[in-house]
Amino acid sequence: MQEAAGGSLTRTLSRSIWRGAEPLILASKSPSRRALLTAVGLDPEVVVADVDERALENRHLAAGGSLESLAAELARAKALAVSEARPGPYCLGADQTLTLEGRIFHKALDFDQARRSLAALSGKTHRLTSAFSVARSGQTLVVDSDYADLGMRALDPAAISRYLDRVGPAALTSVGLYQIEGLGAHLMDRIEGEHSVVLGLPMLRLLAWLRRENLISL
Numbered sequence: 001m002q003e004a005a006g007g008s009l010t011r012t013l014s015r016s017i018w019r020g021a022e023p024l025i026l027a028s029k030s031p032s033r034r035a036l037l038t039a040v041g042l043d044p045e046v047v048v049a050d051v052d053e054r055a056l057e058n059r060h061l062a063a064g065g066s067l068e069s070l071a072a073e074l075a076r077a078k079a080l081a082v083s084e085a086r087p088g089p090y091c092l093g094a095d096q097t098l099t100l101e102g103r104i105f106h107k108a109l110d111f112d113q114a115r116r117s118l119a120a121l122s123g124k125t126h127r128l129t130s131a132f133s134v135a136r137s138g139q140t141l142v143v144d145s146d147y148a149d150l151g152m153r154a155l156d157p158a159a160i161s162r163y164l165d166r167v168g169p170a171a172l173t174s175v176g177l178y179q180i181e182g183l184g185a186h187l188m189d190r191i192e193g194e195h196s197v198v199l200g201l202p203m204l205r206l207l208a209w210l211r212r213e214n215l216i217s218l
Contacts (some may be wrong), residue, residue: 017041019215022089027082032181033094038201041218042210047086049078051092054208057104067104071097071131072145079135087137090215094133096200100126105175115160115178118187121176125190128176130197132206133195142209146202148193150176160212163187188192 018024018041026034026044035210037044053074060073072095079093098105100121108114131145132144163186164171171177178184180198182189196203 001136013096016218019217020042020090023083025086025089025091027078027091027093028095028096030200032179033201036196036199038090038207040207042216044092045089047082047091049081051077051081052206053095054106065104067097067099068129068147069145070104071095071129072133072143075131075145076133076135076143077141079133080140082140083135084138089136090138090141091135092132092206093135093199094131095143096128096130096175098126098128100124107175108172108177110172114164114171118155118160118163118177119157122160123152125149125151126176128193128198131203132198132201141213142167144202144205144209146194146197146205148191149196150180150192150198151190152187155190 023045024037024042026037026046027049029046029048034044034046051074053106056074056077057070060070065073073095074095077093078095079091082093083091101124105117105121105126108117127147127149128148129145131143132142133143163183167183169177170179176184178187180188191198194202194204
């Protein structure tokens with residue numbers, strides 16, 4: 001009984017941290033982003049943004065935009081798309097890109113593509129850029145990003161197959177073919193950067209902005 005009461009109290013305290021008149025909306029279906037926000041006392045409502053990411057990426061790059069700024073552009077578009085449909089609340093968009101040697105990686109469509117991507121990342125250091133944007137009533141309020149560099153250990157084809165066999169379809173849900181908070185940690189030998197950036201949301205930068213805007217009580 002004490003444990004249950006304690007859990008209820010924790011949830012109540014978490015909800016009280018957000019000071020907005022309406023719930024914070026997360027314009028992302030990412031479970032890790034939602035978990036990050038909930039862990040710091042921001043229990044968001046999830047509304048998935050209807051954005052054609054590949055079309056936006058192509059326009060961004062064709063217009064001279066950099067790979068480094070792509071995550072911010074995608075996050076901005078997601079926040080705006082949801083805020084136009086839900087004009088009252090603060091809408092948080094987020095995105096993450098993985099780049100290596102001037103190449104951008106996307107989620108693998110199947111395990112053959114996953115094997116090729118892991119072989120390309122093997123033994124090298126790739127960059128994860130995570131960005132967020134907050135919009136309200138169709139207006140962008142902030143866009144910011146941060147990055148982390150991850151060194152993947154050298155993997156031979158047999159090691160790649162063993163990893164994919166163990167992880168299964170979950171490997172196809174992220175651009176790097178891994179969840180660093182799970183079995184993906186076995187792929188790395190070096191990580192430089194904030195943990196939340198690796199998970200897809202630069203929390204320290206987001207929380208700093210929310211405090212400046214008096215939107216959280218901590």
